Amino acid sequence: MLDIKFIRENADLIKEAARKKRLKVDLDQLLKLDEARLKLMKQIEDARAKQNLANSEITKADPTSRVSLILQMTELKSGLAKLEGELKSVITEWKKLMLEVPNVPDMSVPEGDSDADNVELKQAGEKPNFDFTPKSHLDLLGDSGLADFARGAKVSGFRGYFLTGGAMRLSFALWQFALDELIAQGFTPMLVPALVRPEPFLGTGYLPQGAEDLYKTQDGDYLSGTAEVATMGYFMDEILTPESLPKKIVAFSPCFRREAGSHGKDTKGLILVHEFFKVEQVVICQASHEESVKWHEKLLKNAENFVQKLNLPYRVVTNCTGDLGLGQVKKYDIEVWSPGENRYRETHSISYFHDFQTRRLNIRYKNGEKMNFAHSLNGTLVATPRLLVGIVENYQNADGSIRVPEVLKKYLNEDIASGNN
RNA sequence: GGAGAGGUGGCUGAGCGGUUGAAAGCAGCAUCCUGCUAAGAUGCUAGCCGGGUAAAACUGGCUCGAGGGUUCGAAUCCCUCCCUCUCCGCCA
Numbered sequence: 001m002l003d004i005k006f007i008r009e010n011a012d013l014i015k016e017a018a019r020k021k022r023l024k025v026d027l028d029q030l031l032k033l034d035e036a037r038l039k040l041m042k043q044i045e046d047a048r049a050k051q052n053l054a055n056s057e058i059t060k061a062d063p064t065s066r067v068s069l070i071l072q073m074t075e076l077k078s079g080l081a082k083l084e085g086e087l088k089s090v091i092t093e094w095k096k097l098m099l100e101v102p103n104v105p106d107m108s109v110p111e112g113d114s115d116a117d118n119v120e121l122k123q124a125g126e127k128p129n130f131d132f133t134p135k136s137h138l139d140l141l142g143d144s145g146l147a148d149f150a151r152g153a154k155v156s157g158f159r160g161y162f163l164t165g166g167a168m169r170l171s172f173a174l175w176q177f178a179l180d181e182l183i184a185q186g187f188t189p190m191l192v193p194a195l196v197r198p199e200p201f202l203g204t205g206y207l208p209q210g211a212e213d214l215y216k217t218q219d220g221d222y223l224s225g226t227a228e229v230a231t232m233g234y235f236m237d238e239i240l241t242p243e244s245l246p247k248k249i250v251a252f253s254p255c256f257r258r259e260a261g262s263h264g265k266d267t268k269g270l271i272l273v274h275e276f277f278k279v280e281q282v283v284i285c286q287a288s289h290e291e292s293v294k295w296h297e298k299l300l301k302n303a304e305n306f307v308q309k310l311n312l313p314y315r316v317v318t319n320c321t322g323d324l325g326l327g328q329v330k331k332y333d334i335e336v337w338s339p340g341e342n343r344y345r346e347t348h349s350i351s352y353f354h355d356f357q358t359r360r361l362n363i364r365y366k367n368g369e370k371m372n373f374a375h376s377l378n379g380t381l382v383a384t385p386r387l388l389v390g391i392v393e394n395y396q397n398a399d400g401s402i403r404v405p406e407v408l409k410k411y412l413n414e415d416i417a418s419g420n421n
Numbered sequence: 422g423g424a425g426a427g428g429u430g431g432c433u434g435a436g437c438g439g440u441u442g443a444a445a446g447c448a449g450c451a452u453c454c455u456g457c458u459a460a461g462a463u464g465c466u467a468g469c470c471g472g473g474u475a476a477a478a479c480u481g482g483c484u485c486g487a488g489g490g491u492u493c494g495a496a497u498c499c500c501u502c503c504c505u506c507u508c509c510g511c512c513a
Contacts (some may be wrong), residue, residue, distance in 0.1 A: 187478035
């Protein structure tokens with residue numbers, strides 16, 4: 001959500017933002033409603049002022065004038081009721097539109113329609129040279145029984161999977177490594193709920209627009225697709241002290257996504273699944289663009305370091321406008337090299353929002369006399385099983401066995417054997 | 422699932438039809454005092470939307486979980502919903 005004053009004063013900028021993000025929003029209608037809203041509010045407030053004045057007179061009045069005053073107020077009241085009815089319907093429509101207004105992408109974000117238009121920022125790491133034909137993770141894990149997709153489907157349905165032995169242990173090793181890395185940097189580790197009420201979803205921008213992609217329970221709660229939702233919800237409706245900022249959280253949770261509308265894509269393997277796990281970086285900082293940018297770069301750096309320490313070849317892309325969510329100002333993706341597919345695959349996503357989320361979530365801090373909405377950012381540190389793809393494919397041997405990255409050996413000190421372990 | 426209690430400012434908590442945007446305490450800020458490691462005195466301190474101003478001052482309205490209702494007037498009465506807590510049941 002944006003500040004209505006900002007919207008009024010920058011209507012063209014926001015229209016352009018919507019166009020760039022390939023989103024539709026009837027801004028003229030919103031502005032029209034806003035004008036009506038202010039006008040009605042003014043009328044109502046004037047009437048109320050009269051009423052309040054009369055009320056204090058009634059309290060002090062003698063019995064006779066009291067009766068006539070009360071009579072006058074009865075008349076005023078019926079006119080007020082009518083105005084209030086009008087205002088209510090205007091506000092309902094106004095609020096609905098307000099939730100649809102996109103945040104403005106940063107100047108540095110390239111324009112484009114989809115992820116195909118994302119712009120490569122850098123490539124890093126060395127792609128492995130195999131003296132054999134590298135296998136895909138599907139074969140590496142599937143053939144050896146480390147991943148079981150047939151039983152996954154039997155038990156869990158489409159896109160279901162089981163991970164066994166080394167694949168399961170590799171997941172734990174990655175989570176633990178990710179956690180250790182960020183704890184060392186002063187991030188607070190947090191295990192957060194995946195079962196979350198609607199409010200934090202509205203606040204983070206996943207509702208109402210993203211309802212299709214969320215699993216909903218019969219109690220009206222939703223399963224979150226990222227730990228960001230609960231972590232931001234943690235601070236909802238709170239006033240933070242400026243000294244407590246930035247809040248740096250490294251959150252872990254299972255993640256659930258319906259992936260509605262992506263039925264044809266990546267139907268096999270561990271790339272696109274309905275249920276996965278994520279270690280997520282979340283930062284809430286003071287409300288300045290510079291702070292946001294600084295932390296955005298820092299979160300990217302953290303994720304890059306993580307991938308580098310695993311010695312995985314990767315590239316960084318700046319997401320184009322059409323690939324940005326409603327609230328995102330800018331987003332970087334990290335894509336890890338997949339020898340099995342001979343292409344990069346997205347593994348990390350790091351974005352900042354300015355006060356788009358905190359405004360919806362009502363997360364503020366007091367800066368001297370002034371209340372401010374904080375700024376928020378988040379980014380992947382590791383998502384499994386997707387990152388397993390890059391690891392097993394880059395660390396495979398000719399015989400189908402898989403080595404363990406050096407940095408993970410303290411958590412998993414044996415090869416990820418192929419075969420029946 | 423059954424039974425009860427309750428949702429008020431940064432926190433604790435009073436108020437239970439008009440003088441209450443809200444007592445008191447805590448916390449915070451300011452000034453003063455004290456010569457000793459902490460205490461005392463006084464004052465100030467909610468948010469949101471408008472008007473106003475260079476910025477203030479000033480000023481109108483709203484907000485005591487949410488939404489309706491009763492009333493000239495509701496934190497206070499009535500209804501619906503949401504949420505929290507306690508006990509019992511169930512349970513990893």
